[in-house]
Amino acid sequence: MGEVILTMKGIDKSFPGVHALDHVDLEVRKGEVHALMGENGAGKSTLMKVLTGIYKKDSGTITYEGKEVEFHNTREAQDAGIVIVHQELNMLGDLTVAQNVFIGREFKKGIRIDDKKMNEEARKLFDRMHIDIDPTETMSRLTVGKQQMCEIAKAISHDAKVIIFDEPSAALTENEIEELFKIIRDLRKQGLGIVYISHRMDEIKVITDRVTVMRDGTYVGTLITKDSTKDDIINMMVGRVIYEDPKTQNMTPKGSPVVLKVDHLNAGKMVRDVSFELHKGEILGFSGLMGAGRTETMRALFGADPIDSGDIYINGKKVIIRSPQDAVRHGIGYLSEDRKRYGIVVQKTVAENTTMADLDDYSNGPFINKRKEHDVAEKFVKSLDTKTPGVDQLVVNLSGGNQQKVVIAKWLTRNSDILIFDEPTRGIDVGAKNEIYKLMNQLAAEGKAIIMVSSEMTEILRMSDRIVVMCEGKKTGELDISEATQENIMNMATREID
């Protein structure tokens, strides 16, 4: 490790209602690979966005190459030599490799683009990186791994001095990861500072020199990788917070029947061989890090995305679910993580949203029975304590927590027995959160079977009777609440799978 090239000190950033970064520090040296770790929402991406000028910091200082700097956009950061290699690749598939690498700064011959020179320059660049890619190849014909190499080449060609890798290995195969690591080691030898964001504990051990851990927008600490264990890092990630009334034992009645059984479910890349059972009156928590495939599993189960293989049994009977229509008919209700997009119709009223899944029962032939609709909406506004001036109010005017209650009312109106709550309290303030929790417990006590997908550890430990943990599309563990701790859940959620 060489001298310090980049120091971020006391970085503070607030968004309306959220203190995203609370005096965070980060130091990167020349010739080091520095891991940035933390749970979902810990503030890693926000910190990097502040660094590269996408967000403007509220306070704190950024010192780069000995001078205090503030970038106003990624272009400025890039020109100074700080480049991000994103998780999602920003490539134009129909252009050639060389055209992609030099996009926005093409070599020109008069007014014509000099493709020959670009190909030569790209080839020189690849040679320097010891990678074998034909610059004249069409981008979309390369594997994801090779595309990522191109993205890195692009970063280097900007004369980068600091490269930030945002979960670079997420889409790569084992061999491609090896190749990636070779390049990263090479860059380290050349004296670049590298920030490496990843959830994969094993990679962190292999490739990084130091680890900075963040939690809930705060800086927790920095460790020397080779002197610390995986458990040290996990302990720093989860912290030692005491949560209010976590569940200590499984509240599901003994001998409660299995209402839903999912057997070896496969759907796309993100749902691989997932099996689990759900009992009547149970809250089954689904934990895992971002991109673990939990939402994808639920969407497949609900028929929103196609299933490749696997069986679903409801009340012991095998069912075929090809569309949300089938799922709803079998008594499943899905409350999406993204209410505005998937949950409610904002230009419709509370009453109209309430009957959305069950309009047939509130119609006489083709005509809607508005009185009956009005009555059922009133009933649920009262029983769920939804704060709205009336059931004829457009849902767009309701707060997040109350919109969530309208979605709950929709599925209760339909009388669904299996409710999937995907991030039920995302974007909901604390008071409303508690109400939603109370409601979920009440529904479980009434005999509904509930699946709760949550990225918040506190929520998982507070609400679940049992916990399924997923990592990279696979189920990596199942725990009863009595044996669950933050540590063993996090262990499962970061488990390397081969």
Add this chain to the structure above:
Amino acid sequence: MESIKQNPLVKKVGFNRIVLCIVLLLLYALFCVLTGGSFLGTRRILSALNYAYFLGFLSLAVTFVIATGGIDFSIGPVMFCCALMAGFSFNIHGVPMGAALVISLVVGLAFGIFNGYLVAYWDVPSFITSMASMNIAKGLASVFTQTQSVSWPQLDGDGGWFRNLVTMNGIPVGLVILLVIAVICAVILNKTKMGRYILSLGSNKEAVRLSGVNVKKWEMSAYILCGLLVGIAAIFFVGAYTTVQPGYGDQYNNEAIAGCVMGGTSMAGGLASISGTIIGVLIISLLQEGIMALSLDKNLQLIITGVIVIVAVFADVVARRRKN
């Protein structure tokens, strides 16, 4: 301004529609003055109404499609295709008038089913689908009629009774039929499952799908209803103007869409008003009659409807932005 908007009566009728009615009356008064009073008689009004009938049905038709968040640029040419195929069948093939009218409806319906199926089940953008149907309608009509224009019978001719649907002994029967069908459309849009689903999926299709609703079926239904109404529009077009030529009809697309968006239907889908559409159509019909009465360049009509569409859509965009 705000206090006017909060008035219960204004709220019930809708601020937008009240403004439109005032515009309609002012426009009428303006033409009365400009033409030195010749607009005061019933002749001009009846003539404007003749225009309003077919345009009204066209505009109602496209209202349902726009409510789903789609668009239909084939309505004008399909209307001509209906009129040409039905009229040709009557003139040349000797089909009775009653059957000819049914042919018009069936042709419209067929295009509606075609458009709706492609959009709803195959996910083809409605813009593309309707552009293609527009060409198909023009081509089909030309082939069917061997590129001859078709004239429908006069009132005293064989089969001329159909003109009584438009005007009977000077009574504007067409207006009654238009209003009755508009009321039926309003009931469908506001009181039935079909209307509820059409508006909801226009606003947020994915949320409706994830509620377990067969969104494809309901989206297609809007296009089918649209096709049927276009078939009706064709009958009223020839009832007023007698002769149709193959290869035309697109000029009415814009006017129908203008009437619809002026009346408060959002091009982004999810919001629609039948009464607004009807008032919008009356304004456009009056405008075209006025331009004719003043012997102004007919192309002025094109410019004005173009501007109306842009202004109405812009107003909608601004209103949405303010809400967010």
